[in-house]
Amino acid sequence: MQSNDSAPTSTLRLVVAWSIAGIPLLGGVAQTLVNAMKLFQ
Amino acid sequence: MTTIDRRNEYAKSMIPFLDRERTIAKPGYSRWLVPPAALCVHLCIGQAYAFSVFNLPMTRLIGVSQSAPDDWKLTELGWIFSIAMVFLGVSAAVFGRWVEEGGPRKAMFTAAICWASGFLISALGVKLHNLWLIYLGYGVIGGCALGIGYISPVSTLMKWFPDRPGMATGMAIMGFGGGALIASPLSVWLMSKFQTATDVGVLWSFITLGCVYFLFMMFGALTVRVPAPGWKPEGYVPPATASKLITKNDVFVYQAIKTPQFWLIWTVLFVNTTAGIGVLGQASAMSQEMFPGRITPVAAAGLVGLMSLFNMGGRFSWASLSDYIGRKNTYFCYMVLGFILYIAVPYAGGSGNVVLFVICFLIIVSMYGGGFSTVPAYLRDMFGTRYVGAIHGILLTAWSAAGIAGPVLINYIREYNLAHGVPKAQAYNVTMYIMAGLLVIGFIANLCVRAVDKRHHMVSEAEPSRGLDLPGGAQAAPAQA
Numbered sequence: 123m124q125s126n127d128s129a130p131t132s133t134l135r136l137v138v139a140w141s142i143a144g145i146p147l148l149g150g151v152a153q154t155l156v157n158a159m160k161l162f163q
Numbered sequence: 164m165t166t167i168d169r170r171n172e173y174a175k176s177m178i179p180f181l182d183r184e185r186t187i188a189k190p191g192y193s194r195w196l197v198p199p200a201a202l203c204v205h206l207c208i209g210q211a212y213a214f215s216v217f218n219l220p221m222t223r224l225i226g227v228s229q230s231a232p233d234d235w236k237l238t239e240l241g242w243i244f245s246i247a248m249v250f251l252g253v254s255a256a257v258f259g260r261w262v263e264e265g266g267p268r269k270a271m272f273t274a275a276i277c278w279a280s281g282f283l284i285s286a287l288g289v290k291l292h293n294l295w296l297i298y299l300g301y302g303v304i305g306g307c308a309l310g311i312g313y314i315s316p317v318s319t320l321m322k323w324f325p326d327r328p329g330m331a332t333g334m335a336i337m338g339f340g341g342g343a344l345i346a347s348p349l350s351v352w353l354m355s356k357f358q359t360a361t362d363v364g365v366l367w368s369f370i371t372l373g374c375v376y377f378l379f380m381m382f383g384a385l386t387v388r389v390p391a392p393g394w395k396p397e398g399y400v401p402p403a404t405a406s407k408l409i410t411k412n413d414v415f416v417y418q419a420i421k422t423p424q425f426w427l428i429w430t431v432l433f434v435n436t437t438a439g440i441g442v443l444g445q446a447s448a449m450s451q452e453m454f455p456g457r458i459t460p461v462a463a464a465g466l467v468g469l470m471s472l473f474n475m476g477g478r479f480s481w482a483s484l485s486d487y488i489g490r491k492n493t494y495f496c497y498m499v500l501g502f503i504l505y506i507a508v509p510y511a512g513g514s515g516n517v518v519l520f521v522i523c524f525l526i527i528v529s530m531y532g533g534g535f536s537t538v539p540a541y542l543r544d545m546f547g548t549r550y551v552g553a554i555h556g557i558l559l560t561a562w563s564a565a566g567i568a569g570p571v572l573i574n575y576i577r578e579y580n581l582a583h584g585v586p587k588a589q590a591y592n593v594t595m596y597i598m599a600g601l602l603v604i605g606f607i608a609n610l611c612v613r614a615v616d617k618r619h620h621m622v623s624e625a626e627p628s629r630g631l632d633l634p635g636g637a638q639a640a641p642a643q644a
Binding site: 128129130131135136139140142143144146147149150151153154155157158159160161162163 | 189190191192193195196198199200202203206338341343344345346347348379382386461462463464465466468469471472475521
């Protein structure tokens with residue numbers, strides 16, 4: 123069973139979690155944007 | 164044994180660590196950890212949209228530099244994606260209730276196992292040159308991972324963000340749209356690294372992707388938590404004046420599908436998806452044929468890339484907007500704006516207005532994505548949060564049906580027009596008008612959506628205060644026997 127102890131989430135943990143999800147996504151978006159620019163050439 | 168006991172036993176797993184009760188957040192846990200956890204799963208399973216990058220290399224597994232007589236044909240390989248999509252819909256519908264009662268960690272863990280196994284079995288299929296193994300691996304097992312993974316974080320996110328349910332699910336479902344943006348260049352890069360004079364590099368790319376995706380999805384499974392019973396965001400006060408279209412009651416999953424509201428929303432999603440999927444899949448060919456000489460194949464590829472970005476961005480922005488203007492009004496936007504834009508496409512083609520054409524397509528595809536991400540919150544408004552994941556799973560059959568209807572409408576009507584002497588540049592006009600007509604049906608269906616009748620609401624079997632603390636959350640039963 124879950125205990126009622128407090129376990130505050132640190133800012134570092136939030137930054138790491140968002141980086142793990144966000145960095146690959148941003149990389150994919152950037153790569154797609156580069157390809158999409160061909161529409162305007 | 165009572166109904167509650169039976170459901171609690173049903174929800175418990177052989178690995179207690181995965182059980183819902185073990186994932187209840189302790190005080191101080193930040194709800195902002197849940198969206199990246201959900202994103203990790205959706206970004207991985209979103210790879211499905213980029214699977215086609217493997218198709219051509221897989222036609223050269225034996226011949227390597229060019230297809231050998233025993234190599235697989237593109238038509239045979241096309242079935243891999245189709246099987247996966249069918250099993251996405253089937254597994255979301257079949258396992259929806261299990262996902263809801265077992266909790267997000269168990270579902271994400273299962274999805275991670277299935278997704279990684281799908282790639283590894285497919286790698287074995289490549290090694291043995293057995294296409295049936297790939298159908299089984301990526302198609303069936305991977306397809307189940309798609310369905311279970313897709314719905315796994317939806318209701319959890321809405322419980323963590325009762326103040327912004329649209330934004331929360333929009334963030335996760337945006338990941339499904341964004342997964343292909345990562346997977347496509349990553350797969351091409353992996354194949355180039357593993358390619359040798361005797362190997363196209365697919366085998367080790369599959370193995371690598373399976374392992375990497377497993378780690379990412381496990382990060383999501385380990386990070387996700389469900390809120391403690393009675394938890395509310397700090398400072399959040401539920402609206403005092405309840406909207407007629409936002410229920411405070413829950414509807415049992417199998418009761419929900421007996422309501423007209425479920426089928427009206429099914430129709431709305433089907434129509435929106437059919438219209439969007441039709442143009443999404445044919446955008447490259449359509450743009451080149453409508454503007455011959457002006458939109459080159461390279462520019463068309465750029466348009467497709469831009470459309471994937473709008474598909475992804477639309478999932479977040481439209482769903483977030485729905486928190487302010489309401490779900491029903493958001494779907495009215497999709498239907499009315501979509502109608503105008505589909506009518507405008509033939510005009511843009513006829514007048515040679517490329518800018519108008521591109522703008523129409525980008526907004527259409529953003530609403531296609533928005534339709535997916537807004538619908539979980541729409542279901543939550545109608546049927547409550549208790550079984551929303553399971554109801555959402557069944558609703559996804561609309562996606563599977565639209566996946567057949569959209570491309571068929573576009574392709575067959577185009578072929579029919581060409582066979583009857585219609586110039587290529589105008590071959591899509593009738594289809595655009597038909598899509599606009601479909602959106603009128605969607606508009607009417609959305610207009611008919613009313614609050615669910617009280618007789619469908621669940622009646623508590625346990626003390627109201629216990630609520631979510633029951634393992635499996637099984638605290639209630641349908642009002643009707």
